[in-house]
Amino acid sequence: MQPLLAVRELHKSYHDGEIRAEVLKGISFTVNAGEFVAIQGPSGAGKSTLLNLLGALDKPDSGTIEVDGRTITSAITEQEIDLFRRDKVGFxxxxxxxxxxxxxxxxxxxxxxxxxxxxxxxxxxxxxxxxxxxxxxxxxxxxxxxxxxxxxxxxxxxxxxxxPALILADEPTGNLDSENRAKFIEVLSALQEQDQLTVIVVTHEQELAQAASRRLHLRDGQLG
Ligand SMILES: Nc1ncnc2c1ncn2[C@@H]1O[C@H](COP(=O)(O)OP(=O)(O)OP(=O)(O)O)[C@@H](O)[C@H]1O
Ligand SMILES: [Mg+2]
Incomplete structure (x- = not known):
């Protein structure tokens, strides 16, 4: 089966004057349709950076991202980005x-x-x-x-x-108290299961990560 999301050799650096910091150092992974994946990792590890690339809010330096047959590379045009975001992802x-x-x-x-x-x-x-x-x-x-x-x-x-083919959530429960967090996780889990949604969530919270079907850890620019 073709994965819904295929990420290959993704690199992303930020430049601050003379200093260049490589945040993502060749990330590769796949996600099948209907999976619920949690991405965890320390603050500053590049989780939001990765999610923004997956949702075409930003472009990679190199590498490719394929979502449901549509490909993002560093050469993607603004028009392609608009259509990708409109049709393929929910944030x-x-x-x-x-x-x-x-x-x-x-x-x-x-x-x-x-x-x-x-x-x-x-x-x-x-x-x-x-x-x-x-x-x-x-x-x-x-x-x-x-x-x-x-x-x-x-x-x-x-x-x-x-x-959308892919739902991306960056710390969606970060601002919620424990009662509302539990309610959010319940709603997300129920919809994900019933509608076979493909979800990638970045979170610090164990409760939310535990609800996922797979957990990945981002550390030192690598995903494991
Ligand atoms: N636009 C930017 N310009 C320069 N550096 C950036 C930019 N965005 C992020 N960074 C740097 O890249 C690194 C990764 O940032 P990112 O926001 O992806 O981390 P994160 O894993 O989401 O952290 P947190 O858990 O705190 O949200 C950090 O060191 C950050 O300072
Ligand atoms: Mg973040």
Whole structure:
């Protein structure tokens, strides 16, 4: 079976004046469709750097990333990047970044509207996913009117509503208290299992890492 994600010999450095720091030193790994992978490692190891490359928020120096038949290299064009991000990946960050002037429902409809999906259809799909993450009673609320835990579940709904090939989450429970963390993990695990979502999550938290089906460790620029 072809893996959903294939990463080959990925290198990434940052330059700070004269100093060049190599953060990723030839990372290779694959993830199959339907897997839930946790990436752990010390602060500064390059976990966010790796996730940003996987989601084409940044370009590698060298190496390739293949997601569901689409390839990212250092030579990828801006237009290809836009389409890749629109069609292939859903992002969840530590800070949920819901758009404050839109309702919860409108926030979750947005990725579908960007894909050109008609309003009624987008609304139905967004309402359905919001119900499944336990926010059926918050559709018309503004982000400022819901709790941090609810916001994070809304952001998760927004990331998965377009059914992306790959869901990427960077410390998604980092800002949550233990109750909301447990709720988030429960919702994520249930959806991942039911819909066979392919999820890569970067986390410091054992609780979340334990929910994954596989754990990888990033250290000294290498993944093991
Ligand atoms: N835009 C940037 N410019 C220069 N250096 C950067 C940049 N982004 C990250 N770095 C450096 O690259 C290294 C890896 O950073 P990264 O954010 O990927 O770590 P991380 O593993 O996600 O850490 P944390 O667990 O603290 O979030 C760090 O030393 C960081 O200072
Ligand atoms: Mg990070």
């Amino acid at each position: 969840v960050f530590q800070n949920h970044y819901l758009l404050q002037e839109f309702t919860v429902l409108e926030n979750v409809m947005l990725p579908l509207r960007v894909q050109g999906i008609p309003k009624e259809q987008a609304m139905a799909a967004a309402a359905e996913i919001l119900n499944r993450v336990g926010l059926g009673h918050r559709l018309q609320h503004l982000p400022s009117q819901i709790s941090g835990g609810e916001s994070q579940r809304a952001a998760f709904a927004r990331a998965v509503v377009k059914k």
